Amino acid sequence: MPIAKKDLIHLSDLSVDEIWQVLSKAREMKQVLAGPDKKYPILRGKSVINLFYENSTRTRSSFEFAGKYLGADVVNINTSSSSVMKGESLKDTALTLDRLNPDIIVMRHGASGAHEILAKHVKARVINAGDGAHQHPTQALLDLLTIVEHKGSLEGLNIAIVGDILHSRVARSDVWGFQALGAKVTLCAPPTLMPSRAAQLGAKVTYNMDEAVKDADVIVMLRIQLERQKAGMFPSIREYAAFYGLNAQRLKLAKPDCLVMHPGPINRGVEITAEVADGMQAVIEEQVHNGLAVRMALLSMMGGAAE
Numbered sequence: 001m002p003i004a005k006k007d008l009i010h011l012s013d014l015s016v017d018e019i020w021q022v023l024s025k026a027r028e029m030k031q032v033l034a035g036p037d038k039k040y041p042i043l044r045g046k047s048v049i050n051l052f053y054e055n056s057t058r059t060r061s062s063f064e065f066a067g068k069y070l071g072a073d074v075v076n077i078n079t080s081s082s083s084v085m086k087g088e089s090l091k092d093t094a095l096t097l098d099r100l101n102p103d104i105i106v107m108r109h110g111a112s113g114a115h116e117i118l119a120k121h122v123k124a125r126v127i128n129a130g131d132g133a134h135q136h137p138t139q140a141l142l143d144l145l146t147i148v149e150h151k152g153s154l155e156g157l158n159i160a161i162v163g164d165i166l167h168s169r170v171a172r173s174d175v176w177g178f179q180a181l182g183a184k185v186t187l188c189a190p191p192t193l194m195p196s197r198a199a200q201l202g203a204k205v206t207y208n209m210d211e212a213v214k215d216a217d218v219i220v221m222l223r224i225q226l227e228r229q230k231a232g233m234f235p236s237i238r239e240y241a242a243f244y245g246l247n248a249q250r251l252k253l254a255k256p257d258c259l260v261m262h263p264g265p266i267n268r269g270v271e272i273t274a275e276v277a278d279g280m281q282a283v284i285e286e287q288v289h290n291g292l293a294v295r296m297a298l299l300s301m302m303g304g305a306a307e
């Protein structure tokens, strides 16, 4: 089951059929992970470079584990201790890495669109591990897997995505994936944290959180990305939590079996209370585990040449 396009930069680089194949393969990988030996060395002889220009815990460690469990040689490049710190451009870094002949390069970068530059200069297949406020396709895939495992499918589900939509690559990938698999999506944020073209994503847009979560089957809470925003986009953290935070009382507006999701890292007490984050409806830790399975699936399917 190879993936047709060379690179995975936008979630829409996968067809809906390919998304289902990734989810199915990820479920196989979960069985491997549950066994006594997590090694499934189908990528022996292949090499993966993880190139992270931004901080990461979940994505980076799961890509590293995924590559190693599959038997690939994995090299992690921390840009803070690489020649990037001496001023090397992305193009020159790409040309340099290309000479090392990796099969796959996984990159996280702060600039939206950086992956197109990388992909143009390397023979390796490129996987986007997050670029600016643009896309985070593997997060969307693990979110899809988590929802499918609980709900069977996304067809007709009401999904609310709440928080800092403006700066969220997760929201942009999730909206595309959720709608492609048949869900109805509502985006909710303060007006200052909602992109001006949000309606063009095809989702319903509201600034009222109670309206967004009412009768929801799934709520995806997003972190306020203080590192990407200017000061003054909302009056205070306390006010943000009151109007746009998910607490136990607000969760009662959703369906009783509503799933609570969050890509992490969480700001407890800001966008979500500790009570909800640790509550029975939260599947945040499952999302992390599914991230490993999805990335194993993807690496295994992209380990060969593109069709």
Ligand code: CP
Pocket: 055, 056, 057, 058, 059, 060, 130, 139, 263, 264, 265
């Ligand atoms: N969800 C996510 O991308 O988390 P990390 O930044 O820790 O990788």
